[in-house]
Amino acid sequence: MIIGVPKEIKNNENRVAITPAGVAAFVKSGHNVFIESNAGMGSGFTNADYMAAGAVVLDQAAEVWSTAEMVMKVKEPLASEYAFFRQGLILFTYLHLAAEPELARALMENCVTAIAYETVEANRTLPLLIPMSEVAGRMSAQIGAQFLEKSHGGKGILLGGVPGVKHGKVTIIGGGVVGTNAAKIALGLGAEVTVIDMSAERLRLLDEMFNAQINTLISNPFNIAEAVAEADLVIGAVLIPGAKAPKLVTEEMIKTMQPGAVVVDVAIDQGGIIETVDRITTHDSPTYEKYGVVHYAVANMPGAVPRTSTFALTNATVPFALQIANKGVKQAVKDNKSLYLGVNVAGGSITYEAVARELDYTYVPVELALEKEFLRA
Ligand SMILES: NC(=O)C1=CN([C@@H]2O[C@H](COP(=O)(O)OP(=O)(O)OC[C@H]3O[C@@H](n4cnc5c(N)ncnc54)[C@H](O)[C@@H]3O)[C@@H](O)[C@H]2O)C=CC1
């Protein structure tokens, strides 16, 4: 199979979908890799590194997209990339379609087989989301601490306090991978940490994991309102796979926060859980202020630490991509239920139930959609 890797074009997105080691793995299995010139520069990989591993370096993104049978990316394609979609193309990347209706339509209209990293599932975990959630979770506490500084618009507190002065309070809503990693760093900084989740089982696990050093609360509007009002920093970390994030922190709750408090809505890639987060921000301009509260809503947080993130992401994605390349998408998806659950669009239909429900399309099971696709070809 011919694998294409274009350079990422989202604001300050310095990750790349493949490392030279990944290229070598594809080449060893008899595949060809075409990568856009300088695609790896932001992560510290030169064109020469990729060529030494066996890749062909192409100057233009258009050449990569048009040559490839499978395009591997990091972030969802932006509007300027939709023109590259065509029937038969396999796209393997983060998609977050519940929050990207235009992208969903473009993929359907062009009959792309689109496999979303974030819905590939194994043993009730999301193996291709986990590494980036680990990164974003850790970053969220660090970033929150930074924006609490006066010079960054915050209320001017140190999360850890100092002897004789109170610690800062961090409320984390969603105790999954992002939430757990945020709690680790917030606790390490010396903050008083509260984690809210809808799963009592998850809270029990967290209580044990942190040796009762954090407060845990079951998710309901009353507990969320109280914990938000008290918090210096709120971190949004809820996920319902494939679906739009529920708005759990209302505008009224945000109004109860103190001036200079900070919210970091990590779940923004699925639409965000904070009602007053009304836009996606970028690494260039990461925050805005509303009701005196600093709002941060960057949808590609790991893009700011690209070297760590590219290694972590590709460690997880390349083995799945190799299965697709070795067997072809139809057989790979048939053999591997995890990959089956990653297919969001095929044969012009939405093939992931929660995405179809969210975007108001008829859900078509992957096997039927792929059959249609192969009959059409
Ligand atoms: N902005 C960015 O750059 C990045 C964003 N993310 C996003 O962060 C979000 C969280 O991801 P993960 O932690 O990996 O998901 P996860 O599945 O590990 O955790 C989600 C948690 O939310 C909880 N939950 C669901 N409904 C809830 C409710 N009503 N109240 C409280 N808790 C509830 C679940 O029980 C689960 O523990 C996702 O949207 C993910 O895509 C991840 C990486 C980077």
Ligand SMILES: CC(=O)C(=O)O
């Ligand atoms: C998960 C995701 O969207 C990211 O890492 O950018």
